[in-house]
Amino acid sequence: MIYFDNSATTKVDDDVLKTYNQVSENFWGNPSSLHNFGEKANGLLQQSRKQIADLLGVSPTEIYFTSGGTEGDNWVIKGTAIQKKEFGKHIITTKIEHAAVKNSMKMLEKLGFEITYLPVDAEGRVSARDLSNAIRSDTILVSIMAVNNEVGTIEPLDEIAEVLKKYPKIHFHVDAVQGMAKGIHDLIFNDRVDFITFSGHKFHAPRGIGFIYGRNGRRIDPLMDGGGQERGQRSGTENLPAIAGMAKAIRIIKEHENQSINEEQAIRKRIYDHISNYEKVDVFSDLNNHFAPHVLCFAIEGVKGETIVHAFEQEGIYISTTSACSSKKDETSGTLAAMGIPNEISKSAVRVSLGDHNQLFEADEFNQVFDKLYDKFKHLS
Numbered sequence: 208m209i210y211f212d213n214s215a216t217t218k219v220d221d222d223v224l225k226t227y228n229q230v231s232e233n234f235w236g237n238p239s240s241l242h243n244f245g246e247k248a249n250g251l252l253q254q255s256r257k258q259i260a261d262l263l264g265v266s267p268t269e270i271y272f273t274s275g276g277t278e279g280d281n282w283v284i285k286g287t288a289i290q291k292k293e294f295g296k297h298i299i300t301t302k303i304e305h306a307a308v309k310n311s312m313k314m315l316e317k318l319g320f321e322i323t324y325l326p327v328d329a330e331g332r333v334s335a336r337d338l339s340n341a342i343r344s345d346t347i348l349v350s351i352m353a354v355n356n357e358v359g360t361i362e363p364l365d366e367i368a369e370v371l372k373k374y375p376k377i378h379f380h381v382d383a384v385q386g387m388a389k390g391i392h393d394l395i396f397n398d399r400v401d402f403i404t405f406s407g408h409k410f411h412a413p414r415g416i417g418f419i420y421g422r423n424g425r426r427i428d429p430l431m432d433g434g435g436q437e438r439g440q441r442s443g444t445e446n447l448p449a450i451a452g453m454a455k456a457i458r459i460i461k462e463h464e465n466q467s468i469n470e471e472q473a474i475r476k477r478i479y480d481h482i483s484n485y486e487k488v489d490v491f492s493d494l495n496n497h498f499a500p501h502v503l504c505f506a507i508e509g510v511k512g513e514t515i516v517h518a519f520e521q522e523g524i525y526i527s528t529t530s531a532c533s534s535k536k537d538e539t540s541g542t543l544a545a546m547g548i549p550n551e552i553s554k555s556a557v558r559v560s561l562g563d564h565n566q567l568f569e570a571d572e573f574n575q576v577f578d579k580l581y582d583k584f585k586h587l588s
């Protein structure tokens with residue numbers, strides 16, 4: 208089997224799984240309990256937090272554990288809205304955000320907030336000038352993703368940050384769920400970004416765990432009220448095995464980040480060079496540095512994305528339509544529409560997404576299967 212659907216989820220790393228199991232067996236006390244079994248669990252919790260903070264070059268007090276990307280996005284967006292509602296009700300985001308951001312915005316619209324959705328260019332990038340023009344005196348939040356999950360576009364967060372330096376009160380949130388260890392650390396952790404969302408299962412950690420970075424001194428309201436865990440900001444008994452596993456996963460992925468990027472770029476290029484020669488193929492992810500190394504989105508004109516996914520599946524290759532969340536809803540891609548791709552073509556779009564475990568020979572196998580299927584599809588269309 209060839210697994211090319213890593214933007215949907217990744218396989219848990221073997222060493223991460225070992226950590227998960229060991230912590231489940233030996234540290235199952237509640238970190239809030241007063242006895243030493245609880246203290247032992249709390250020690251590991253704080254150690255994991257520090258390890259993650261050190262690996263990312265931030266302070267442990269800036270790391271808050273969550274259940275994943277959806278919770279992180281909901282929390283920062285709604286938590287900012289509640290915290291800053293007296294100052295204003297205007298929020299700026301983009302037309303290409305993940306549903307976790309998009310639908311949080313929709314919910315706030317129902318509550319009376321006004322949302323500006325920035326357009327993107329043909330590569331899927333927002334412009335700093337459009338952002339600058341959209342800012343109002345009552346803007347409280349700007350939320351822009353680091354890497355688009357459907358086509359892999361890297362947003363110009365440095366240019367956005369420059370604009371926002373003139374507006375220090377506005378919260379700047381980055382959904383970096385697709386951006387961990389993809390060579391853009393400094394772009395994401397630039398000194399104007401206030402909140403960042405990450406999700407463990409996108410980088411070989413277990414499901415159901417993630418974290419947000421929240422700059423010291425910036426405040427959002429909690430959404431999870433209860434026992435006051437995470438310094439009162441996110442209640443709920445901590446998922447310690449997954450937290451320790453996630454710390455391990457970040458260490459592993461950071462240790463060989465450059466090597467993984469080179470491998471992913473080589474795999475993507477080999478597929479790109481092969482498929483872009485075909486007359487009926489449109490490739491939406493470029494090889495330039497505006498795109499992350501792990502995503503390649505393309506369409507075979509006249510064939511539904513779903514049909515392409517199942518045809519590859521029959522050959523033991525797992526890819527997806529443009530995003531796992533919309534794949535079962537028969538929706539065409541919001542990102543491709545915003546990039547100006549006609550509906551007729553985006554209906555045929557699929558996504559190859561790479562992870563740490565993929566190897567170059569898999570690109571050759573993919574290309575062989577592609578040739579065979581293209582031949583079949585030619586007759587179909």
Ligand SMILES: Cc1ncc(COP(=O)(O)O)c(C=O)c1O
Nearest residue numbers: 275276277305307356384385406
């Ligand atoms: C850009 C982006 N944001 C948020 C999410 C949601 O993350 P999770 O699946 O951890 O809830 C995803 C998942 O695909 C994503 O790609």
